[in-house]
Amino acid sequence: xxETHAEYADAWGEQEPPQPPAxxxxxxxxxxxxxxxxxxxxxxxxxxxxxxxxPARDAEYGELLRxxxxxxxxxxxxxxxxxxxxxxxxxxxxxxxxxxxxxxDSVFAVRMGDYARRASxxxxxxxxxxxxxxxxxxxxxxxxxxxxxxxxIGRLTVNGVDAFVRQACLRLEQRAEEQGENTDPASDxxxxxxxxxxxxxxxxxxATKDARRLAGSTTGIVGKAAAFLTDSGFxxxxxxxxGGSYRTTARYQLQVRDMAGSAAMAELLELGVVPVSDGSATxxxxxxxxxxxxxxxxxxxxxx
Numbered sequence: 001x002x003e004t005h006a007e008y009a010d011a012w013g014e015q016e017p018p019q020p021p022a023x024x025x026x027x028x029x030x031x032x033x034x035x036x037x038x039x040x041x042x043x044x045x046x047x048x049x050x051x052x053x054x055p056a057r058d059a060e061y062g063e064l065l066r067x068x069x070x071x072x073x074x075x076x077x078x079x080x081x082x083x084x085x086x087x088x089x090x091x092x093x094x095x096x097x098x099x100x101x102x103x104x105d106s107v108f109a110v111r112m113g114d115y116a117r118r119a120s121x122x123x124x125x126x127x128x129x130x131x132x133x134x135x136x137x138x139x140x141x142x143x144x145x146x147x148x149x150x151x152x153i154g155r156l157t158v159n160g161v162d163a164f165v166r167q168a169c170l171r172l173e174q175r176a177e178e179q180g181e182n183t184d185p186a187s188d189x190x191x192x193x194x195x196x197x198x199x200x201x202x203x204x205x206x207a208t209k210d211a212r213r214l215a216g217s218t219t220g221i222v223g224k225a226a227a228f229l230t231d232s233g234f235x236x237x238x239x240x241x242x243g244g245s246y247r248t249t250a251r252y253q254l255q256v257r258d259m260a261g262s263a264a265m266a267e268l269l270e271l272g273v274v275p276v277s278d279g280s281a282t283x284x285x286x287x288x289x290x291x292x293x294x295x296x297x298x299x300x301x302x303x304x
Contacts, residue, residue: 041078048098051233096250132225157242172196
C-alpha cells in the first residue's frame with residue numbers, strides 16, 4: 001500500500017461512522033412526514049375524542065392544536081388520520097379543541113337503537129329517546145342566528161324540553177283534526193307525524209313514591225338525553241331547577257350546526273314550533289328494520 005493510501009486509510013478510520021442521508025424534502029419544500037409526525041397527529045385526534053378535555057387545560061393538547069393551526073402539512077396529516085378512523089373534523093380551534101364527529105361507518109358511531117335499548121326494550125321508547133335528543137337541540141338553539149353565532153350559549157331545562165315537545169304534539173294533533181285524519185297514522189307518514197300520539201299519551205313525570213321520576217316518563221327520557229349529552233361534553237349541568245338545567249358547549253353547537261338541514265328538522269320547521277335545529281351528529285338513526293325509525297337524515301349526538 002502506498003504512503004498516500006495509508007494516510008487515507010488512517011484518516012478514514014478516525015472519522016465518525018457515515019450518517020444516514022437527511023430526510024428528503026417534499027415537492028412543497030417541507031420535510032417529509034416522519035413516524036413522530038404521524039404519532040403526534042394521532043395523538044391530536046385522540047384528544048378530539050375526549051370531548052370534556054379543553055386545550056386550555058392540557059399543555060400537550062394546546063401545543064398540538066397550535067401546530068395544527070400553524071403547520072398546514074401537519075394539519076393535513078391529522079385530518080387524514082381522522083378520516084381513516086371514520087371521523088369528520090368539524091372545527092379545530094381554542095374554543096372547541098379538535099371537534100370531531102363519527103361518520104355512519106365509523107367504529108366510534110353509536111346507533112340510536114343501541115343507546116335506547118340500555119334504558120328500554122320497548123320500540124316506542126326507543127323512538128321517544130330519539131325525539132328527546134332532537135327536542136333538546138331545538139330548544140338549545142331556537143333561531144338560525146343562534147347557531148351562526150360562535151359566542152351564543154344555549155340554555156335549557158328538562159321540563160322546558162318536555163313542554164316544547166308537548167307543544168309540538170298539540171300542533172300536530174290540531175293539524176290532524178283540521179285535515180280529518182284518523183287516529184292511526186299511515187305507515188309512510190313522517191316520523192314526527194307518527195310519534196306525537198305516543199309522546200302525548202305518555203306520563204310527563206310518573207314520579208315514584210319517593211318523588212323520583214320514572215325512567216319511562218317523558219321527563220325521564222329527556223333527563224337521560226341531557227345526562228348523556230353532559231357525559232359526552234355537549235352540555236354542562238348548571239343546576240336542579242326545572243328538572244335539571246343545562247348550558248350548551250361549543251362542541252354541541254358545532255354538532256347541531258352540522259345536522260341542521262336534516263329531514264327531522266324540516267318537520268319541526270313545517271310545524272312552526274321552532275325555526276331551527278336538530279340533534280347533532282352521530283347517534284345515528286336505527287338500521288333498517290327497527291320499529292319507529294326516525295325520519296331519514298335525523299342525526300343525533302354520539303359518545304366516543
